[in-house]
Amino acid sequence: MKIVIAPDSYKESLSAKAAAVAIARGFQAVFREATIVQVPLADGGEGTMETLVDALGGQLIPARVSDPLGRPIEAHFGLLGDGNTAIIEMAAASGLARVSPAERNPLLTSTRGTGELIRTALDAGARRILIGLGGSATNDGGVGMAQALGFRFVRHDGTEIAPGGASLAELDHILLHDVDPRLAHTEFIAACDVDHPLIGEQGASAVFGPQKGATPAMVQQLDMALTHLAWRIREDLHCDVADKPGAGAAGGLGAGVLAFLGGKLQRGVDMVIDAVGLPSHIQDADLVITGEGRIDEQTLHGKTLSGVARIAHSHGVPVIAIGGSLGPGSESLQLLGMDMLFSLVPGVCTLEEACLQASSNLERTAQHIARVLQCGQRLS
Structure with missing residues (x-):
């Protein structure tokens, strides 16, 4: 199995590189034999x-x-x-x-x-x-x-x-x-x-x-x-x-x-995707994981997730997004080819607490997603 991890930064808490590392740890804990490729991204903002x-x-x-x-x-x-x-x-x-x-x-x-x-x-x-x-x-x-x-x-x-x-x-x-x-x-x-x-x-x-x-x-x-x-x-x-x-x-x-x-x-x-060669990484992948700090209607307006979803969809590769939070309009990403959306916040907390615990929460959420996918493989 080849998994491409291509997140943006999580504003005021994690850089794109740190987010990719956290997601990779979560998936590697479950899919130990998988080939995991980290491709940190940006959309013109921080990172x-x-x-x-x-x-x-x-x-x-x-x-x-x-x-x-x-x-x-x-x-x-x-x-x-x-x-x-x-x-x-x-x-x-x-x-x-x-x-x-x-x-x-x-x-x-x-x-x-x-x-x-x-x-x-x-x-x-x-x-x-x-x-x-x-x-x-x-x-x-x-x-x-x-x-x-x-x-x-x-x-x-x-x-x-x-x-x-x-x-x-x-x-x-x-x-x-x-x-x-x-x-x-x-x-x-x-x-x-x-x-x-x-x-x-x-x-x-x-x-x-x-x-x-x-x-x-x-x-x-x-x-x-x-x-x-x-x-x-x-x-x-x-x-x-x-x-x-x-x-x-x-x-x-x-x-x-x-x-x-x-x-x-x-x-x-588009500038960053071209520079890092994201399409070449995705074309033979089995799964793409992406994410950013907040997923909402603004995500449709040229944000990283919309670009990742578009490329993954064009290659027939399923793509899952993990957001710091899911806001109004986030469900519209399914129109761009996003298969599933998850929030990494485990429960009620302050913004400060969410930012401080972003890395561990992201790793934990990624591991939970991986276990759900593993369960689905067993059922099939």
Whole structure:
């Protein structure tokens, strides 16, 4: 029996690599003779950099940058062996993990640190930069990133707007005089884990704002601010980003990549799946196990599990997913070829407890699934 284990990360608890190891332990305890192949994945969110550096060869480069609230931190980006390609996770500098729950406020948080990572990658010689857009703590449309690269966003009186999503409403003009000239000679590809537009009911603020600390009133304020930013981008840069699929990724950083970097958006899961050669692993497999922190209706919008299910289904291989939790809409994954869904949480517990026990719970759940499958083999 060949089992392919291809999970994404479990947010704020397990990396994709650690999740694959835990699932493998659970299955190996039951199917001792099975060939188990671990293929950690990502979809543009956390873990994308580590996954691609491992798959394609390279090294992690440290950089001193700003966190979402402007405090100095050390982050890393990946530089591949060709010396020309860099891999940046916006979450490394501008992600939710960089601010405590009490500090999360998308009215104030900025993507400036992501722009500083890009600038450092340019200094290292990169002229092709892949950017993972998941896991953001921000809702500033990529303005902070652009400011770190020389763009100026000014009020009517010529002063710079403040960091964060709220100040976008004060924007009067976008100035390009000091933009880093290397941007024009660099290819930017943003790996998206969602296909949401920038604004509206399915936009960045409405869908993702609450998990970043936004109240309903803040969501409305942020959406209006991003609407204003989209108008200014259209007027000053002649680029229409409001309704582009993926523009709402990472609090509108998808729109920022299009407008300020002249980049393109690509489904992050497709980028990673191609890089690690997942189809070649699955084509002769008997079973595929995948998973992520939360499985719900958002999983259908370009998340890792949807990509894994699509490939497994195309090869006629059954696929099982293990989620940290199962939310509304999770059953829709069956339309993509997902055979079974499981939650790894054994009972009522706090989020903190679930995160602390994620590895042991995942291993235990995997072992239980394996025993059910073993029982089914005996019955057949």
